[in-house]
Amino acid sequence: MIMNKYVNPDNLYIARSYLTTESNKTGSWRFLRPCYDEKTAPCSIACPAGEDIPRIEMMATQGLFKEAWEKILIENPFPSVCGRVCFHPCEGSCNRRDFDSAVAIHSLERFIADTAIRYGISPELEKKPSRKQRIAIVGAGTAGLAAAWFLSLLGYSCDVFEASSEVGGVLRWGIPLYRLPLSALRHDIKQITELGVAIFTGKKVSKEMLSELKKKYDAVFIGCGHSLGMPLSVPGENLSGVSEGLEFLRQIRDGKSPVCSGVTAIIGGGNTAVDVARSVVRLGGKALLLYRRRRQDMPALALEVEMALEEGVELEELVAPAVISEENGKILLTLQEMKVEGEECGRDRVIAATGKNRQVRVERILKAIGMQASESWQQADRTDNEILTLSHSVLDSRGREAVMVLGGDIVNKTKSVVDAVASGKQAALALDILFQEGIEAVVPKLQACLVGPGSSLSMEIFMGGERRLRNKHVVSYEEINTDYFRFSPRVTQPRLLKEERIQSFEEIDLKISAHMAMKEAERCFNCGLCNQCDNCFIFCPDTSVILGRDHQGRHINYDYCKGCGLCVVECPRNAMSLGEEKS
Amino acid sequence: MKRVLEGSHAVAEAVRLAKVQVISAYPITPQTHIVEILSQYCTNGTMKAKFLRVESEHSCMAALIGAQSVGVRTFTATSGQGLALMHELLHWAAGARLPIVMAEVNRALAPGWNIWVDQTDSLAQRDTGWIQMYCEDGQEVLDSTIQAFLLAETVNLPVMIVLDAFYLSHTYEPVDVPEPEEVDRFLPPFAPKFQLDTAQPCAFGSLVGPGDYMDMRYQIALAMDDALIRFGDVEDAFAALFNRRYGPVEAIDCADAEIIFITSGTVTSTCRLALQELRAQGEKAGILKIKLFRPFPVDRIRKELQAAKKIAVIDRNFSFGASGIFAQELRAALCNTPRHPVVFGYVAGIGGRDVTPELLKEIYWLTKNSEVPQKESIWMGIQEVKYAD
Amino acid sequence: MPTDVLDRELVHSGHVGCPGCGATIAMRFVLKALGEKTIMVLPACCWSVIAGPYPQSALKIPVLHAAFETGGATATGVRAALDMKGDTETTVLTWAGDGGTFDIGFQSLSGAVERDENFIYVCYDNEAYMNTGVQRSSSTPYGAWTTTTTGKDWKKLRKKNIVEALVAHRIPYAATASIAFPEDLLRKAQKAKNMKGSRFLHIYASCPTGWRIPSEMSIKIARMAVQTNIFPLYEVEEGLRYTINYRPKEYLVREYFRLQGRFKHLTEKDLDQIQQMVNEDWELLLRKAGEHV
Known part of the structure; x- marks a missing residue:
């Protein structure tokens, strides 16, 4: 406090300072109290896997690609896959949309995963000590593999039983290569197996085998997905020219080239329908996509639809199959025209436009209207009160045998890859809680691991990582100080040309450069997170932000902070809060 | 070495000999020759x-305050309006205890x-906290200026060397200009007691509460009291080297005098002539020349x-609504003594009017012939004014 | 900006600046750039109080408090004395408010700059006599309420263009800067430090108390002043070479005025007129910078 020990104030009594102002504790002026308060980004709650997107992009901005990859893996073992095929709801809630356009989160996810592949990096993730319980997993699809991943991280040994010859489920057999190359899938799966998960392929689990598993293991996760097509429920649907779209895709992924001459009608509006249509085009056929609603209602990704149309797929909206019949070796499809009337479930309702029918002649029909479980035991009984029904899984711990957990498409409302990941994660966390603390603890403990006010679970929060400290408040666009951001166009995803695309099943989306990726990552507002920009320190009029003494990198010296609130307002990303001072 | 110098040049030579490091000035007649x-x-x-060629007297004093605060010897000269413009900063210089010489x-x-x-x-x-010395001739100007630095730096108060316009500033007289080595022996280099220094950062002149x-x-009041004592020490030291001494006041034929002129500046020299004549006529007259006005040497005067x-105070100045300023000071100095002379105040020579031996003798006779003053201030040589309707 | 510059701190906590004080932020920035080898001349202004009462000092550099109108002259003397002592390394900095610069201290500043005194003069501009309780100065902008321009007598005269006045002196370096643009401000202060002769920085420093704005808005307002062209960021070398440092987003001045209590009486018509004045000034500046209007 004494500034200058050389000065003897008694020497000459003049107005010459010898103390600093630090004896004035101006903190007593304060009636508002700023604090560091990291909050929740809207993208991270929109992500069913609860990925810490703002942190991931921050790391990517800093070139910390390995760390960014690990940050994804702690919540989702499939970055390479999701970077390509996820429907990225994150981007839909990106705050940057109100500024210019959403951050290309999926492109960055893919870039980060690709970079890990390119440099052969192994993730270093925290793994809990081994537990004695063993878990059997039925089905090596996304949900099963995700469950195995999270259970392994939690210290459980897992054995996965897969009916087919290769793992991956729909990812392996149901998604065309131009969207998801095999190498991308295998890389993600490699991380899972390297964690010590044992996978047995060609092991179809029957009802009998399930009884065996229930004896040998402490828990059985059933994530076998849906393999039975939904019926069209129209006359003639069992004709030989009518088959399942997913089966069609499976043949292609099995190395076969199903005949596609002439016109193939595809019924449906989801991603499978579009995948099938585009595959038909690639095999030299003509694809006619028939959908009972309008294009804007299609569940398929808009971009996929757009590219399909570019590639020559024909789309007919507002038509539903009414009758299928055979005529001269061809299929005669009678279509009921539909019209929009009223609303249901938040979207326009369509009803049959009476008396308006027409007919099309096609070579074959491929159905893509959804799938269902092939066996009854693969369905969850949601009526039993003693069964714990969660958002993405169903737990049955009755009896003395193994706990039964159902997950993946057989329980998920949204049948997406990322929801399957969410399911595996939820199941893994629920089992861990159940084993360690009992069934009653499951719901409250899971509740504590939700990302913000949303429904996505965070493994990092469950493991006690720094993310658990984050305020549940979701940062809105108005809370971003946009003065610190410049307009910057969203990265343009480089793609094969239309002409190149239809020649083969080559992946359409090309790699983006590290430079482009970092530039794109820089666009991220990092909503609610501190990226050490130091604005709080820079603008503090009271020299009350002290650098470098704790994990945050700085702290507020409340002895002097007058509570002006500048640090909070000038925080570009709302990583600080101003609260009332309690006297 | 004896040289024939203007009073202004005597000041300049003294400043040269004092090895002043920063000079700042703004032109105003009759100070410019300095x-x-x-x-x-x-x-x-x-x-x-x-040499700082500043744009006003105000800035001139401000610049010296800045320079002196860094710990160098400084000097300026001014006059009349210029001094009035400086007024605020005269307080500042003294309050900051800066030994500036002007x-x-x-x-x-x-x-x-x-x-x-x-x-x-x-x-x-007079109330600004500056030491003021009124000089009579070129030699006194030179000597006092050299002494001023030593006195100022000893008591940490600024010093004003005052000389009459033209009668002294522009009048050539033989002046003994000492050698630099001799002056060096009298006046060591400036050793500041405080200064602006980045190695020891302090704030000077900040907000000071009533406490x-x-x-x-x-x-500052104590320092002024001290200055009276230090003035004597400085004169002793100077006299030892140069054999000249002026005193805070100079009493001429005062021992047996019944009527004493109180003078300052060049009027003193004129008065010496008048005194000779009066004494030759057998009048018991004397002169008390006041050199040191601040601090006012009250004890010596008493x-x-x-x-x-009786005393006849010659004031070439006036405080409107009161009286001549020297007269005021004399009255104040004497009033608490048990027996003191009657104070007659005369205002003369205002705005450069000549103060002649005849005028001074007239003052003498006026004083002698009155038991008590007719007025507090008697303005000498005033003409009847005819106002236009 | 090197971190050692950004991290060094020459302003102590515990000063008595108002919450959100822009002048204090400006001080922190400038001293970061100039470093501890700096002597400050501080004529009367808010900072005369902020700097601390005897026996305290809020600054880690030597400070000479000076009379209101003497910023240029006192620094002249400090510089001369340092030069006489052979110290050419120490920077002499005058730190004055708008009153001490635009008004009462203008002569002293003009004199010092005409003499090309080797020092840096910083005017932190809060657009009125804030220390004495918000009275109008010649820096108070058109349209503003102050305690001496109240009611319908709000100031209907333009703000004096101080930088242009100094440019007319052919000052080696004159620049505007804003507390909302720290990098630009620090760069200019460092640039000034490395030059010789008279250097002038005109720093926009918001005053929550006098402008009737919430304390947390002082940076936002300062930024908007730049974004709206009300306070353009530019620098002039040798009184000739103009460089505009920031391309404003051309926001409407309306936004800036609406946020401040001191302008709350202005009508839409007044704001239109002010917009015109701002456009006019900006076009003039563009022309001086040799850029297309």
Whole structure:
């Protein structure tokens, strides 16, 4: 406090300072109290896997690609896959949309995963000590593999039983290569197996085998997905020219080239329908996509639809199959025209436009209207009160045998890859809680691991990582100080040309450069997170932000902070809060 | 070495010999001869000093406050309006305890414009905390200026050397100009007691609450008291080397005098002539020349005047609504003594009017022939004014 | 900006600046750039109080408090004395408010700049006499309420263009800067430090108390002043070479005025007129910078 020990104030009594102002504790002026308060980004709650997107992009901005990859893996073992095929709801809630356009989160996810592949990096993730319980997993699809991943991280040994010859489920057999190359899938799966998960392929689990598993293991996760097509429920649907779209895709992924001459009608509006249509085009056929609603209602990704149309797929909206019949070796499809009337479930309702029918002649029909479980035991009984029904899984711990957990498409409302990941994660966390603390603890403990006010679970929060400290408040666009951001166009995803695309099943989306990726990552507002920009320190009029003494990198010296609130307002990303001072 | 010098040049030579490091000045007649010479000395290397050609007297004093605060010896000269403009900073310099030395050539204040001698400008600054010395001739100017630096730096108060416009500033007289080595023996290099220094950062002159302010002001009062004692020490040291001494006051024929003139500046020299004539006529007259006006040497004045019956104070200045300023000071100095002479106040020589031996003798007879003063201030030589309707 | 510059701190906590004080932020920035080898001349202004009462000092550099109108002259003397002592390394900095610069201290500043005194003069501009309780100065902008321009007598005269006045002196370096643009401000202060002769920085420093704005808005307002062209960021070398440092987003001045209590009486018509004045000034500046209007 004494500034200058050389000065003897008694020497000459003049107005010459010898103390600093630090004896004035101006903190007593304060009636508002700023604090560091990291909050929740809207993208991270929109992500069913609860990925810490703002942190991931921050790391990517800093070139910390390995760390960014690990940050994804702690919540989702499939970055390479999701970077390509996820429907990225994150981007839909990106705050940057109100500024210019959403951050290309999926492109960055893919870039980060690709970079890990390119440099052969192994993730270093925290793994809990081994537990004695063993878990059997039925089905090596996304949900099963995700469950195995999270259970392994939690210290459980897992054995996965897969009916087919290769793992991956729909990812392996149901998604065309131009969207998801095999190498991308295998890389993600490699991380899972390297964690010590044992996978047995060609092991179809029957009802009998399930009884065996229930004896040998402490828990059985059933994530076998849906393999039975939904019926069209129209006359003639069992004709030989009518088959399942997913089966069609499976043949292609099995190395076969199903005949596609002439016109193939595809019924449906989801991603499978579009995948099938585009595959038909690639095999030299003509694809006619028939959908009972309008294009804007299609569940398929808009971009996929757009590219399909570019590639020559024909789309007919507002038509539903009414009758299928055979005529001269061809299929005669009678279509009921539909019209929009009223609303249901938040979207326009369509009803049959009476008396308006027409007919099309096609070579074959491929159905893509959804799938269902092939066996009854693969369905969850949601009526039993003693069964714990969660958002993405169903737990049955009755009896003395193994706990039964159902997950993946057989329980998920949204049948997406990322929801399957969410399911595996939820199941893994629920089992861990159940084993360690009992069934009653499951719901409250899971509740504590939700990302913000949303429904996505965070493994990092469950493991006690720094993310658990984050305020549940979701940062809105108005809370971003946009003065610190410049307009910057969203990265343009480089793609094969239309002409190149239809020649083969080559992946359409090309790699983006590290430079482009970092530039794109820089666009991220990092909503609610501190990226050490130091604005709080820079603008503090009271020299009350002290650098470098704790994990945050700085702290507020409340002895002097007058509570002006500048640090909070000038925080570009709302990583600080101003609260009332309690006297 | 004896040289024939203007009073202004005597100041300049003293400043040269004092090895002043920063000089700042703004032109005003009749002070200009002082700084013209100094400017040349700085340009031709005679002096190793910075000459700041500032844009006003106010800035001139501000610049010296800045320079002196860094711990160098500083000097300026001004006059009349210039001094009035400096007023605020005169307080500042003293309050900051900066030993700045200034030559002030007494000049009448406008309006109307008048460049001739009048002491009101400097006397109006009597409460600023500056030591003031009124000089009679070129030699005294030179000697006092050299002494001023030592005195100022000893007590940490600024000093004003005051000389009459033209009668002294522009009058050539033989002056003994000492050698630099001799002056060096008398005046060591400036050793500041405080200074702006980045190695020991302090703030100077900040906000001071009532608790400290009054005590600090008391310290200035004490320093002024001390200056009276130090003035004697400085004169002793100077006399030992140069064999010249002036005293805070000079008493001429006062021992047996019944009527004593109180004078300052060049009027003293004129008065010496009048005194000779009066004494030749057998009149018991004397002169008390006041050199040191601040601090006011009250004890010496009382002592020198204790035997006199009357004093005739010659004021080349006036405090409107009161009286001549020296007269006020004399009354104040004497009123608490048990037996003191009657004080007659005369205002003469305002705005450069000549004060002749005849005028002074007239004052003598007026004083002698009155038991008590007819008025507090008697304005000498006033003409009847005819006002236009 | 090197971190050692950004991290060094020459302003102590515990000063008595108002919450959100822009002048204090400006001080922190400038001293970061100039470093501890700096002597400050501080004529009367808010900072005379902020700097601390005896025996305290809020600054880690030597400070000479000076009379209101003497910023240029006192610094002249400090510089001269340092030069006489052979110290050419120490920077002499005058730190004055708009009153001490635009008004009462203008002569002293003009004199010092005409003499090309080797020092840096910083005017932190809060657009009124804030220390004495918000009275109008010649820096108070058109349209503003102050305690001496109240009611319908709000100031209907333009703000003096101080930088242009200094440019007319052919000052070696004159620049505007804003507390909302720290990098630009620090760069200019460092640039000034490395030059010789008179250097002038005109720093926009918001005053929550006098402008009737919430304390947390002082940076936002300062930024908007730049974004709206009300306070353009530019620098002029040798009184000739103009460089505009920031391309404003051309926001409407309306936004800036609406946020401040001191302008709350202005009508839409007044704001239109002010917009015109701002456009006019900006076009003039563009022309001086040799850029297309």
